[in-house]
Amino acid sequence: MAITVETVSRMQLTADTLRREGKRIAVVPTMGALHEGHLSLIRLARKHADVVVTTVFVNPLQFGPGEDFGRYPRPLPKDIMAAADAGAEYVFAPSVGEMYPEGFQTSVHVEQLTARLEGAVRPGHFRGVTTIVAKLFTAIKPHVAVFGQKDAQQLAVIKRMTVDLGFHVDIVVGQTVRERDGLAMSSRNVYLTESQRKEAPVLYQALSLARDRIQQGEFRRATLVEEMRAVISGRSSASIDYLSVADAVTLEEVEQLTPGKDVLISLAARFGTTRLIDNIPVRP
Amino acid sequence: MAITVETVSRMQLTADTLRREGKRIAVVPTMGALHEGHLSLIRLARKHADVVVTTVFVNPLQFGPGEDFGRYPRPLPKDIMAAADAGAEYVFAPSVGEMYPEGFQTSVHVEQLTARLEGAVRPGHFRGVTTIVAKLFTAIKPHVAVFGQKDAQQLAVIKRMTVDLGFHVDIVVGQTVRERDGLAMSSRNVYLTESQRKEAPVLYQALSLARDRIQQGEFRRATLVEEMRAVISGRSSASIDYLSVADAVTLEEVEQLTPGKDVLISLAARFGTTRLIDNIPVRP
Numbered sequence: 001m002a003i004t005v006e007t008v009s010r011m012q013l014t015a016d017t018l019r020r021e022g023k024r025i026a027v028v029p030t031m032g033a034l035h036e037g038h039l040s041l042i043r044l045a046r047k048h049a050d051v052v053v054t055t056v057f058v059n060p061l062q063f064g065p066g067e068d069f070g071r072y073p074r075p076l077p078k079d080i081m082a083a084a085d086a087g088a089e090y091v092f093a094p095s096v097g098e099m100y101p102e103g104f105q106t107s108v109h110v111e112q113l114t115a116r117l118e119g120a121v122r123p124g125h126f127r128g129v130t131t132i133v134a135k136l137f138t139a140i141k142p143h144v145a146v147f148g149q150k151d152a153q154q155l156a157v158i159k160r161m162t163v164d165l166g167f168h169v170d171i172v173v174g175q176t177v178r179e180r181d182g183l184a185m186s187s188r189n190v191y192l193t194e195s196q197r198k199e200a201p202v203l204y205q206a207l208s209l210a211r212d213r214i215q216q217g218e219f220r221r222a223t224l225v226e227e228m229r230a231v232i233s234g235r236s237s238a239s240i241d242y243l244s245v246a247d248a249v250t251l252e253e254v255e256q257l258t259p260g261k262d263v264l265i266s267l268a269a270r271f272g273t274t275r276l277i278d279n280i281p282v283r284p
Numbered sequence: 285m286a287i288t289v290e291t292v293s294r295m296q297l298t299a300d301t302l303r304r305e306g307k308r309i310a311v312v313p314t315m316g317a318l319h320e321g322h323l324s325l326i327r328l329a330r331k332h333a334d335v336v337v338t339t340v341f342v343n344p345l346q347f348g349p350g351e352d353f354g355r356y357p358r359p360l361p362k363d364i365m366a367a368a369d370a371g372a373e374y375v376f377a378p379s380v381g382e383m384y385p386e387g388f389q390t391s392v393h394v395e396q397l398t399a400r401l402e403g404a405v406r407p408g409h410f411r412g413v414t415t416i417v418a419k420l421f422t423a424i425k426p427h428v429a430v431f432g433q434k435d436a437q438q439l440a441v442i443k444r445m446t447v448d449l450g451f452h453v454d455i456v457v458g459q460t461v462r463e464r465d466g467l468a469m470s471s472r473n474v475y476l477t478e479s480q481r482k483e484a485p486v487l488y489q490a491l492s493l494a495r496d497r498i499q500q501g502e503f504r505r506a507t508l509v510e511e512m513r514a515v516i517s518g519r520s521s522a523s524i525d526y527l528s529v530a531d532a533v534t535l536e537e538v539e540q541l542t543p544g545k546d547v548l549i550s551l552a553a554r555f556g557t558t559r560l561i562d563n564i565p566v567r568p
Contacts, residue, residue, distance in 0.1 A: 008450050012450075012452045016452075019303065019304075020303075020304065020306070022304070103444075104448050105394055105395040105396050105397065105444065105448065106392065106393065106394045106395070106414070106444060106445050106448035106449055107392075107393050107395070108390065108391075108392050108393075108418075108449070109390065109391050109392075109393060110389055110390045111389040111390070111391070112389050113389065130390070131449075134418075134449055135449055135450045138449055138450040138451050138452060139450050141452075160387075160389065160390060161390050164388050164389065164390035165390055165392070165415075165418055165419055165422055166292050166296075166419045166422040166423050167422050168296045168300075168422060168425075
């Protein structure tokens with residue numbers, strides 16, 4: 001069984017004790033509704049630390065108006081069991097009031113990296129992400145934090161924030177876990193209707209095509225984007241938010257790829273009201 | 285002698301070692317040019333911790349265009365000696381490049397509290413302050429941080445940031461140290477010409493008058509401000525930036541004081557190009 005911690009002060013005292021004992025602490029931040037993707041991150045965290053803390057907190061700050069904060073799934077007892085089974089000793093599950101008490105007015109902001117892609121479509125989203133991650137770092141005092149490749153821009157932004165503010169935390173990346181048909185696992189997949197669910201693997205098919213075409217020597221962004229668009233439009237009813245071929249570090253769009261210089265192929269698309277994202281890192 | 289530390293990674297390793305030994309760490313953040321006010325903070329820090337780290341860093345982020353970043357005094361060897369004499373074991377004196385390496389793009393921002401007083405006159409100033417203080421906290425991992433009452437709004441903003449981001453750090457306040465004629469000690473006092481220096485105690489005289497008048501029962505902000513203005517204008521050539529009678533916690537102006545509810549009487553004024561601030565907390 002995992003120990004559930006609900007307050008910051010209790011979490012900090014626990015962290016202080018673990019550190020005095022020389023234990024290495026890993027944190028796996030999540031919004032709960034744990035699926036195999038999250039569980040793979042917890043198992044990865046175990047390899048990097050003596051003690052794993054999984055956090056379960058649906059962070060209101062990173063949802064925009066009209067987004068799915070209210071209906072986001074919150075199966076906490078099930079999450080606690082699943083986290084423990086995967087190897088977490090602690091589940092940090094604070095209330096919204098515990099994390100954002102009255103009078104709260106501080107935010108952590110990463111500038112350029114958040115202006116593009118998800119940041120452009122979801123204003124304020126990454127400010128909410130970096131603020132809560134900074135707070136999770138001060139609460140849990142981890143040596144290591146594990147994030148999934150699935151949220152590639154979030155990963156880049158959190159790496160930047162960690163370096164810039166000097167948090168003494170190693171960032172470890174877990175690969176995206178996919179369903180058998182290629183759909184990236186996401187807590188939001190449950191929103192899909194049966195027919196949308198059947199179409200959704202088209203996103204990974206488009207990304208895979210772009211990766212294959214790059215490996216065949218197609219280095220022009222415009223062509224890659226056009227081919228991805230044709231796949232998605234031809235095989236689904238999805239409405240595309242963006243298709244991106246970007247520098248893997250700065251996330252700036254790259255018109256012409258350079259051999260050896262990593263890029264991130266990423267996209268966001270909507271099936272009805274459900275918005276999904278996915279990506280593949282590629283070395284041309 | 286104090287040990288001088290110039291890199292974040294070295295400072296973090298030192299902090300980790302001290303914490304494993306069960307030592308309590310205090311930090312006294314300064315921009316150097318140490319005077320008796322700073323030294324009193326270092327002595328105060330000693331009472332709250334086993335090990336005192338004084339930081340000396342002239343933080344470019346908290347200076348606006350046209351402010352005195354370039355000419356701010358930087359007598360580092362003298363500062364290191366003075367800090368050691370006052371009881372600091374470590375002086376953390378990083379370069380600008382160490383704190384803000386290329387690509388740096390993250391900031392910490394406190395919203396409402398920074399909109400008034402100094403924040404209104406110096407846009408971006410407090411964002412620079414909270415960003416560097418957050419970075420000093422992650423570098424030094426202190427149990428306690430000591431700040432002076434002299435920068436009253438900075439103190440309120442840092443307290444807010446510390447609570448909001450959940451830094452596990454106690455904030456301790458050191459009283460303002462004054463010259464014999466009442467002028468608050470400041471590294472910027474060296475900019476004053478001889479005749480400006482003679483006029484400068486008028487600021488404390490005005491604040492003291494307001495305190496005395498409150499204690500006599502004068503609870504109207506407008507009257508208190510008018511009387512302070514008359515003192516400063518009557519006895520000096522200073523140009524007043526602001527005169528404030530504000531709630532001690534929110535820093536919002538208070539039109540009518542309430543018995544028992546703490547206020548902060550504060551002001552900023554310029555003698556030529558030299559800008560000075562001062563304040564007195566008062567319980568009506």
